[in-house]
Amino acid sequence: MGFLGGLLIGLAGAVMLLGLGRIAGVSGLAARAIGLGSGMDSRAIALAFILGLPLGGALVAVVRPVSITFPSSVVVLVVGGLLVGFGTRLGSGCTSGHGVCGLSRLSLRSMTATALFMAAGFATVAAMRALGWT
């Protein structure tokens, strides 16, 4: 299901790019949707895309069980959320914008960002494991 789900994600990116001329970058669209984006892009487009994310998740959950296991610590979620919010804005993108859209465009910027956030993710989980926080 991983590859098939991936195809859908790429298809969604293609619809945004060819249909609307926009990058399907979730961090940028989320910031725009809540009125905290950069630039003058359409807020309606961002809001509609962001609303679609839980809608799509709900549609899948209707036809097959979706397993979700959250970290038990609220501190972990809050610290993670702060870093993800600040970091994606400072770095101009996340897994979707840099990872999916940027890598497929062979963007040097996005290849650099993706290599760095992947490396940081691996290192963070390894460090947490070493410290016994997993």
Next chain:
Amino acid sequence: MRGLIALLAGTIFGAGLALSGMTDPARIRAFLDLFGAWDPTLAFVMAGAIMPMALAWLIQRRLPRALSGDAFALPGTRRIDAPLAVGALLFGIGWGIAGLCPGPAIANLALAPFAVLPFLAAMIAGILLHRLWAAGR
């Protein structure tokens, strides 16, 4: 019409995340956990996502504008600077800690709404902090 296209794209995106298991923080952390029971799924998801997207970029180069009539509003691809690097590193640390990035976090509003709220509230606070910090520079 533009709103409908964006809603369609977001819905397909959210469905892809849920179908591939990427809405599960435990699976993201299992991918990032090289010294544990490694779960390669995220790599297959990325491979699957990049294929249609690479095709879309090939088509994009031959189009004068998007199908909606809008001009392409695309970021530059070459400039590599400190904010890009520091931002990506901070994001990666947060991603590793919680097992969530923005897309799956928002899709979880439908799948685990109460569990994801602390993360989403903090993520919005992080976006706001960046906005304030950038405005003060």
